[in-house]
Amino acid sequence: MIKVIGVLVASAVVYKLDYPTVKKSKSNRDKFVYWIFFLFVVGIMILYVLEVPFPNPTEWIKQVYKPVGEPYKQLVERIVNQ
Amino acid sequence: MLHQEKISVRQFTILVFMYTLGTSVIYLPSLVASYGKENGWISVLGSSLIGFGVVFILNKIAQLDEKKHLFELLEFIxxxxxGRIISVLILMFVIYLLATNLRQIGDFITTQVMVQTPIYVIMxxxxxxxxxxxxxxxxxIGRTSEIFFPYALFSLILLIVLVAPQADFSNIQPLFRENIAGAFLAVFPASxxxxxxxxxxxxxxxxxxxPDKAKKxxxxxxxxxxFILFIITFMALMVLGPDFTARNQYPTYILGKKISIAEFIERIEILVAIAWFFSIFFKLTINFYALSxxxxxxxxxxxxxxxxxxxxxxxxxxxxIxxxxxxxxxxxSQFYWPFFAxxxxxxxPLLMLLIGMIKKRKQGNGSQTPS
Known part of the structure; x- marks a missing residue:
């Protein structure tokens, strides 16, 4: 719990320092998108400090490139470790 | 308009130079040495030829419309x-790149320089x-690059000069005899x-x-x-030998540890780290700027x-994560990242160039026929 409070306090400080630079643009769209992104990232950080397991994007990329990656791996191992 | 700021051609050139050094200045010797052993330096030459090809294609794309940036060009082409779907995919690639580079510098500092510090602090x-x-x-960013360029270049040149007396040509012999296939295969992951x-x-x-001078x-x-990458790989192979270069994760850093002037000035490997901090700072910043x-x-x-x-x-x-x-x-990074990249x-870029040229020709004809 103390970690979550720590993250919240830290994000409040960052918000306090950072928000004036967004406010300067005088665009409601900018402010709105900024709030959504900020809340999203704070949510992710809270999940991270609570040690919730995240899906790993690297595994997705590996799945996509498996048809070329696997034969290439075998080729490299055959040529380099002969 | 999102881009009203202007940088000069010289600043652009320095940014390209720093970006090219980026992370590879410290990883590349190990990679090519593990594939091509004593002929690893050939792969660096081969990959730089591919690099020139890529720059040629990018310059041609920029010529399509010099006032549009990457994402406007994608939408136009x-x-x-x-265009938007491809832009989102590219942004995912760039954010992945940014996170990977950040992790690399974190790994480097937590294993070599400040061992007890948690990685997220460094990141x-x-x-x-x-x-x-x-x-x-x-x-x-452009003006910063002009200020830091001499320091980065000077410390790399100093490294090469100071380590040169220990170079041994027998380490890269026999030339073109063994491991040629490996050396040519390494061109792909090295580029x-x-x-x-x-x-x-x-x-x-x-x-x-x-814009026209920026192409040059x-x-x-x-x-x-x-050229700097090539010289550093060559020196690492000659001073450390192919096996030692391949086994280390950061051979350029180890190369710095080899510096010894009259057995008095030693252990100045942090010079290399400083040059790397500058180059990776510009790599992170340019990726970050493009992403935002x-x-x-x-x-x-x-x-x-x-x-x-x-x-x-x-x-x-x-x-x-x-x-x-x-x-x-x-x-x-060895077996999947090359395909991803x-x-x-x-x-x-090739697809952009082809479709863009067809589209431009069609537009050119379209404007000629009514008149």
């Missing part, structure tokens, strides 16, 4: 919806500096790191004040960067800087 410090630079804008990522520069190309600057920056430009353009925001702070903290978390350990990272670094 592929139409509204397909937060580095991303905060980049965040500050992106917040201040492209002009400031992924700086050259297939250069398309990011299309995002800042319209900000250069003289692009070539000069890549040539100078490739793309996000702001797609979401139709007023300013490039709006979303930089949330993105910065997101990237730190991403950098930690992407790779559970270093073995996983090495496996991924070539998709965005070569195939999409």
């Amino acid at each position: 592929f139409g509204k919806w397909i 937060i410090i580095f991303i905060l500096v980049s965040l500050f630079a992106v917040k201040l804008g492209l002009e400031v 992924e790191v700086p050259y297939f990522q250069l398309f990011v520069f299309l995002a800042i190309f319209p900000s250069v004040n003289k 600057g692009f070539y000069i920056g890549v040539a100078l960067g490739s 430009l793309g996000v702001s353009y797609l979401l139709k925001l007023k300013s490039v800087q709006t979303l930089t702070t949330p993105i910065a903290f997101f990237v730190v978390i991403l950098g930690i 992407l790779f559970p350990n270093i073995i996983y990272f090495m496996d991924f 070539i998709t965005f670094g070569l195939f999409i």
Whole structure:
């Protein structure tokens, strides 16, 4: 719990320092998108400090490139470790 | 308009040079030595030729419309919806790249320099500096590059000069006898790191004040960067030997440890680390700038800087969760990352060039026929 409070306090400080630079643009769209992104990232950080397991994007990329990656791996191992 | 700031051709050239050195200055010797053994330096030459090819394609794309940046060009070439989908894919690649680079510097410092420090502290410090630079804008990044360029170049040249007396030609003999196939195979993974990522520069190309001279600057920056990479790989192979170079993860850093002047001035390897800090700072910053430009353009925001702070903290978390350990990272970066990079670094630019040229020719005919 103390970690979550720590993250919240830290994000409040960052918000306090950072928000004036967004406010300067005088665009409601900018402010709105900024709030959504900020809340999203704070949510992710809270999940991270609570040690919730995240899906790993690297595994997705590996799945996509498996048809070329696997034969290439075998080729490299055959040529380099002969 | 998202890009009103202007940088000079010289600043652009220095940024390209720094980006080319980027992370590869410290990883490349190990990679090519593990594939080609004593002929590893051939792969660096081969990959720089590929690099020139990539720059040629990128310059041609920039010529299609010199006032449009990467994401505007994508929308112009592929139409509204397909262009946006490709833009999102490219942004995912760039954020992945940013997180990986951040993780690499974190891994380097926590294994070699400050062993007891937690990795996220290092990552937060580095991303905060980049965040500050992106917040201040492209002009400031350009001027910063002019200030730091001499230090980075001087410390690398100093490294090469000071380590030269220990070079031993027998380490790279026999020439062209064994491991030739490995040396040619290494061209593919060796060209992924700086050259297939250069398309990011299309995002800042319209900000250069003289577009036609910037094309020449692009070539000069890549040539100078490739030359330094080549010399450093050559020196690592000659001083450390192929086996030792292949077994170390950071051979350039070990090369710095070999410096010894009259057995009096020793252990000045942090020189290498300083040069690397500068080059990776510019790599992070340019990727970060391109990323925030793309996000702001797609979401139709007023300013490039709006979303930089949330993105910065997101990237730190991403950098930690992407790779559970270093073995996983090495496996991924050797066998999957080259394909991932070539998709965005070569195939999409080629497609852009082809469709863009067809489209431009059609438009040219269309305007001629009514008159």
